[in-house]
Amino acid sequence: MSERQPGPAGSATRPEVIDSDGHVIEPDVVWREYADPEYREVLDCPGGYVQAIGISRAYPDAARLPLGPESGEGEWARAAEEEATSWDEESRHKMMRPGGYDPVARLADMDADGIDVAVLYPTAMLTWIEEPDLFGAACRAYNNWLYDYCAADPNRLYPVALVPLQDPDAAIGEMERATEHLGAKAVMIRPAPYIAELKLNHPVYDGFWAAAASAGVPIGVHPSPHGDMANSCRLLGLADGVTNPMEGLALRQGLTNAFDLQMAVAYFTLGGICERHPDLRVAFLEGTGGWIVPMLQRFDHQFEIFGSPDQTTRPSEVFARQCMVSFDPDEVALPFTAEHLGAGKILWASDYPHPDAKIPGVVEELFDAVKALPDESRRQIVGETARAFYQL
Numbered sequence: 001m002s003e004r005q006p007g008p009a010g011s012a013t014r015p016e017v018i019d020s021d022g023h024v025i026e027p028d029v030v031w032r033e034y035a036d037p038e039y040r041e042v043l044d045c046p047g048g049y050v051q052a053i054g055i056s057r058a059y060p061d062a063a064r065l066p067l068g069p070e071s072g073e074g075e076w077a078r079a080a081e082e083e084a085t086s087w088d089e090e091s092r093h094k095m096m097r098p099g100g101y102d103p104v105a106r107l108a109d110m111d112a113d114g115i116d117v118a119v120l121y122p123t124a125m126l127t128w129i130e131e132p133d134l135f136g137a138a139c140r141a142y143n144n145w146l147y148d149y150c151a152a153d154p155n156r157l158y159p160v161a162l163v164p165l166q167d168p169d170a171a172i173g174e175m176e177r178a179t180e181h182l183g184a185k186a187v188m189i190r191p192a193p194y195i196a197e198l199k200l201n202h203p204v205y206d207g208f209w210a211a212a213a214s215a216g217v218p219i220g221v222h223p224s225p226h227g228d229m230a231n232s233c234r235l236l237g238l239a240d241g242v243t244n245p246m247e248g249l250a251l252r253q254g255l256t257n258a259f260d261l262q263m264a265v266a267y268f269t270l271g272g273i274c275e276r277h278p279d280l281r282v283a284f285l286e287g288t289g290g291w292i293v294p295m296l297q298r299f300d301h302q303f304e305i306f307g308s309p310d311q312t313t314r315p316s317e318v319f320a321r322q323c324m325v326s327f328d329p330d331e332v333a334l335p336f337t338a339e340h341l342g343a344g345k346i347l348w349a350s351d352y353p354h355p356d357a358k359i360p361g362v363v364e365e366l367f368d369a370v371k372a373l374p375d376e377s378r379r380q381i382v383g384e385t386a387r388a389f390y391q392l
Contacts, residue, residue: 016383017363018392019110021222021285021326021349022118024149025100026125026142035141043138047124050138054127054228059242097353103152106352110156114363115350116383119158119390120146121188121285123354126224128190136164139174147182158392160186160220165194168208175208179217185390186218186283191264192231200264201271201310209273213280218389221268222285223260225253232259261287262295269318270299272310283324283347283389290333292325293340320345324389327381329358329366334381335373343377347386 031043043049056062099106100123110118125142129135139162150157161178163171178184191200198204212219226245227234233256242248261284268274268282284292299315311318326347327334338346348366351357358365370378386392 015379016387017114017116017366018383018386019115019118019350019352020283020347020386020390021121021220022352023100023121023123023354024146025123025353026145027101030141030145031138034144036137039134039137039141042134043141048138050129050135051124051127053129055226055245057129058226058228058234058239059245061241062243062245097359100353101149103149103157107153107156109352109359113350113360117156117158117386117392118350118352119160119185119386119392120150121160121220121222122146122162125162126190126222127226128194128224128228130166132164132167132170136167136170136174138162139164140177143174143178143182143184150183154183158185158390159183160188163187163189163208165189165205165208168205171208172211175212175217176215179215184217185392186220187212188220188222190229190231191221191223191260191284192229194229197230199267199271201267201273205273206276209277209280213277216279216281216391218281218283218391220283220285221261221264223257223287225249225256232256232263257287258291261285262291265292265295265319265323266299266315269296269315269323270303270308270311272308274318274322275311275313278322281322281324281389283326285326285347285349286351288331289325289327289337289346290331292319293333293337296341324385327369328356329362329369331369334369338370338373338377338381343373343380344385344388346381347389348381 026048028044028046028048031045031048032040035043045052097105097109099109106118110116122142125138143159143161146159150159159182161175161182161184163174165171175187193199195204223231225233227239233239233252236255238248238252238256265284274280274282296316296319303314320342324345324347326349327337328351329348334346350362352359352362366382370381373381
């Protein structure tokens with residue numbers, strides 16, 4: 001770590017370190033004070049209405065009631081408390097770090113670990129419900145609150161907006177509001193169908209992709225390991241019979257985060273999305289990255305043999321032109337991927353303050369992972385690629 005000590009951020013001796021996928025922990029004030037007045041009563045329940053409804057629908061055997069204030073908070077609060085007790089002590093400590101909801105505390109943690117800039121994604125709002133009006137209201141409340149959170153240091157904290165893609169026109173409107181007025185640097189989507197079971201490369205979503213491409217807004221594709229959408233968790237039945245959403249999470253997250261991202265890479269690079277929208281920029285996040293080189297090779301092979309009704313360009317060429325992938329700092333395949341795919345296609349993420357985040361120590365882990373690479377590649381991976389992708 002000696003190379004990070006002297007010199008300003010971004011210098012030859014001290015590369016700028018940008019966390020491409022950190023998280024916030026939404027406090028209840030998001031729904032109580034930041035939501036549109038006509039939606040506050042329904043959205044204001046512990047943890048948020050969207051998470052309450054989404055989790056209860058994903059795990060119908062969990063005996064949890066998604067209650068709003070009109071029904072009382074008792075049963076939902078008890079269920080949330082019971083869920084929290086199933087976490088080990090270290091995981092609970094990480095998720096309760098003040099920096100998740102307090103930007104001043106987060107900046108102190110960033111300083112302690114050596115992170116210069118963080119790009120921020122949600123936690124509760126990783127969950128989803130299909131009702132576009134309620135989900136859209138929750139997205140607006142979240143985007144409003146995140147703007148204020150990042151205002152603590154707008155040169156170091158950058159928001160990623162949420163939009164209700166189950167209503168593409170409403171999603172375009174919220175994307176425009178968040179990027180033009182709230183400083184959002186990207187839009188997050190889940191790698192799963194938003195409208196019935198229509199996959200992301202279905203033409204129904206093309207208006208949104210076209211608007212994002214035209215506006216130069218990057219897309220961050222970020223999974224969640226719950227069967228609240230028609231994702232691999234639901235389709236593989238991994239939530240069946242689960243009575244506590246934390247039970248079996250290692251299996252669900254280990255499989256579904258990677259599966260869903262791999263499917264999303266296919267839809268964007270082999271299913272025609274990126275070819276139809278050549279100015280669209282996409283990052284695939286929190287599903288690890290060591291699979292991307294052999295997966296693109298496989299897609300190319302299948303494309304060359306069978307062709308594709310959706311596009312004429314090889315998937316690896318599409319990815320090289322428009323896409324990025326995020327790595328955890330401890331992945332052994334990170335240097336291999338940099339050599340074969342190019343360091344300019346690689347982001348890294350802390351996942352702060354989620355349980356798999358190494359707090360503190362993630363930056364030390366990152367520099368150890370890239371130490372064998374050339375200086376230029378190291379600078380790209382630890383910060384330059386993220387700054388270029390998000391246009392910070």
